[in-house]
Amino acid sequence: MAFLLRQSVRVGTRRLLPALYATRGFSAGVVAPSQAQRTASNPQLNFPCLDVNQDRERSLDGGPEPAYEKIATGYKTFSHKQPFLLDHGGVLPSFEIAYETWGQLNKAKDNVILIHTGLSGSSHAKSHPDNTSKGWWEDFIGPGLYIDTNKFFVICTNVIGGCYGSTGPSSVDPADGERYATRFPILTIFDMVRAQFFLLDHLGVDRLHASVGSSMGGMQSIAAASLFPQRVNRVISISGCARSHPYSIALRHTQRSVLMNDPNWNKGFYYKGHPPHLAREIATITYRSGPEWEQRFGRKRAHEDQSPALCPDFLIETYLDHQGERFCLQYDANSLLYVSKAMDLFDMSASARQKLQGQRDRNKVRFAKLLQDQGEVEACKIASPVSSLEPHAVENNKENLQEDVRSHLKTVADRPALSSLPNTPDLQDLVAGMRNITMPSLVIGVQSDILFPVWQQKEIAECLRLGGNKNVTYYELDSMYGHDTFLIDKVGIGSAIKGHLELLE
Numbered sequence: 313m314a315f316l317l318r319q320s321v322r323v324g325t326r327r328l329l330p331a332l333y334a335t336r337g338f339s340a341g342v343v344a345p346s347q348a349q350r351t352a353s354n355p356q357l358n359f360p361c362l363d364v365n366q367d368r369e370r371s372l373d374g375g376p377e378p379a380y381e382k383i384a385t386g387y388k389t390f391s392h393k394q395p396f397l398l399d400h401g402g403v404l405p406s407f408e409i410a411y412e413t414w415g416q417l418n419k420a421k422d423n424v425i426l427i428h429t430g431l432s433g434s435s436h437a438k439s440h441p442d443n444t445s446k447g448w449w450e451d452f453i454g455p456g457l458y459i460d461t462n463k464f465f466v467i468c469t470n471v472i473g474g475c476y477g478s479t480g481p482s483s484v485d486p487a488d489g490e491r492y493a494t495r496f497p498i499l500t501i502f503d504m505v506r507a508q509f510f511l512l513d514h515l516g517v518d519r520l521h522a523s524v525g526s527s528m529g530g531m532q533s534i535a536a537a538s539l540f541p542q543r544v545n546r547v548i549s550i551s552g553c554a555r556s557h558p559y560s561i562a563l564r565h566t567q568r569s570v571l572m573n574d575p576n577w578n579k580g581f582y583y584k585g586h587p588p589h590l591a592r593e594i595a596t597i598t599y600r601s602g603p604e605w606e607q608r609f610g611r612k613r614a615h616e617d618q619s620p621a622l623c624p625d626f627l628i629e630t631y632l633d634h635q636g637e638r639f640c641l642q643y644d645a646n647s648l649l650y651v652s653k654a655m656d657l658f659d660m661s662a663s664a665r666q667k668l669q670g671q672r673d674r675n676k677v678r679f680a681k682l683l684q685d686q687g688e689v690e691a692c693k694i695a696s697p698v699s700s701l702e703p704h705a706v707e708n709n710k711e712n713l714q715e716d717v718r719s720h721l722k723t724v725a726d727r728p729a730l731s732s733l734p735n736t737p738d739l740q741d742l743v744a745g746m747r748n749i750t751m752p753s754l755v756i757g758v759q760s761d762i763l764f765p766v767w768q769q770k771e772i773a774e775c776l777r778l779g780g781n782k783n784v785t786y787y788e789l790d791s792m793y794g795h796d797t798f799l800i801d802k803v804g805i806g807s808a809i810k811g812h813l814e815l816l817e
């Protein structure tokens with residue numbers, strides 16, 4: 313039957329062709345028209361989603377001032393005029409940090425809370441007279457709110473590497489007057505924190521009441537507590553981690569890879585031309601959760617009456633497309649690359665930190681010469697980053713630690729909430745790297761978070777406890793908002809923060 317069908321189609325086509333050509337001015341036997349002149353079986357689909365991209369690119373055409381430089385306004389700037397050595401050997405000749413503050417610094421200067429942002433956060437956590445637009449933690453910070461500005465002096469900064477007023481790849485390299493682009497050095501979470509503490513020095517703040525951060529800020533919060541244990545009274549880490557795990561590195565790699573393969577990226581030198589496309593859609597998938605989207609969008613399509621298309625069609629697709637588009641003009645592509653790489657590199661393990669310190673020590677010789685040549689001294693009262701960790705903590709404490717871990721695992725077996733902590737062989741290494749974080753610590757995780765899964769928060773809490781911290785609180789929320797819960801769940805996240813900031817006083 314199939315054979316018969318094929319035959320009749322072939323015969324039918326042969327019979328039809330002369331008639332078809334005849335209607336177009338060809339007679340049978342004349343040479344067939346070229347491919348270009350033939351008509352396709354079906355019309356090409358439309359791609360409004362890609363046309364929008366072209367419009368976006370056109371709007372920045374030739375414009376030297378990217379949109380993100382206009383978004384952040386009303387912040388203060390701290391300028392560090394001396395060269396700044398980074399963990400991996402790069403040097404910034406000077407740097408600036410954009411910061412905003414709320415509340416009043418008290419006389420004793422002991423009511424300061426430093427807030428660390430997520431990857432793409434600006435210093436604008438809360439509105440104020442110099443920038444009245446809502447901040448990313450608008451409902452968390454304020455008089456009588458979870459972070460109470462009647463009591464606390466709150467500081468939020470844009471990280472170095474970012475693009476909202478702090479020095480990053482889109483900033484101008486004073487050496488040649490051109491934007492750094494990919495001549496910006498690789499940086500780490502520890503570098504970001506060191507830069508923030510130069511700001512604290514500048515503000516005359518010796519000790520923080522608390523270091524508070526979410527997501528990448530959760531990493532910074534822990535890093536700050538360990539780099540400067542004598543300057544941090546308590547720590548809060550929300551949806552962060554003590555070291556990036558391969559799955560989150562893979563997710564960030566995918567975004568970087570899409571971006572770097574966009575011809576507009578041009579190895580980072582795109583500032584005078586069209587910006588590349590930021591793969592924010594991929595990131596958004598990692599920020600929220602399947603159950604939320606099931607409830608919010610289900611299988612609904614934007615226009616149920618229209619034929620399906622390759623461009624966004626389902627509501628979840630138009631949503632992701634919208635998020636991607638919105639972000640493209642709001643964040644610098646190179647900042648995304650550098651800051652997300654810093655997140656990948658984050659590792660609080662003693663061995664990793666000692667390796668970094670070794671690198672710093674070697675580079676410091678070169679750096680000291682640089683300062684000497686410029687007739688300057690490194691004017692930071694900050695101690696050497698890991699000097700407060702016992703040297704070779706892993707080796708020295710190996711036996712004790714193994715005993716700690718053994719007894720810990722026994723206890724954990726009786727505590728269902730922590731039983732899913734992976735039995736990582738190098739847990740001792742992580743414990744040793746965080747041993748000097750002895751101040752009261754609050755760790756919060758969210759069950760639906762796929763980017764920083766709860767086992768990573770448990771890992772922080774357990775490593776702190778194993779390291780001897782007697783004041784660790786661990787909260788796990790069952791919110792459906794995934795990683796973004798820290799931006800959305802005021803009551804769940806906010807109450808835990810308030811409790812930690814105030815009840816322990």
Ligand SMILES: CC(=O)SCCNC(=O)CCNC(=O)[C@H](O)C(C)(C)COP(=O)(O)OP(=O)(O)OC[C@H]1O[C@@H](n2cnc3c(N)ncnc32)[C@H](O)[C@@H]1OP(=O)(O)O
Pocket residue numbers: 429430431432526527528529599627628629630631632634638795796799800
């Ligand atoms: C990894 C790290 O270090 S940090 C984590 C990073 N996370 C982020 O950066 C999150 C960024 N997202 C935000 O800031 C969000 O606005 C939040 C989380 C504060 C609030 O989320 P929500 O209130 O749920 O709003 P959400 O952003 O999801 O959606 C609202 C927007 O989507 C649009 N939208 C909603 N559904 C659809 C749809 N089906 N199709 C198209 N657009 C849609 C809305 O019109 C609205 O647009 P607008 O913002 O331009 O007005």
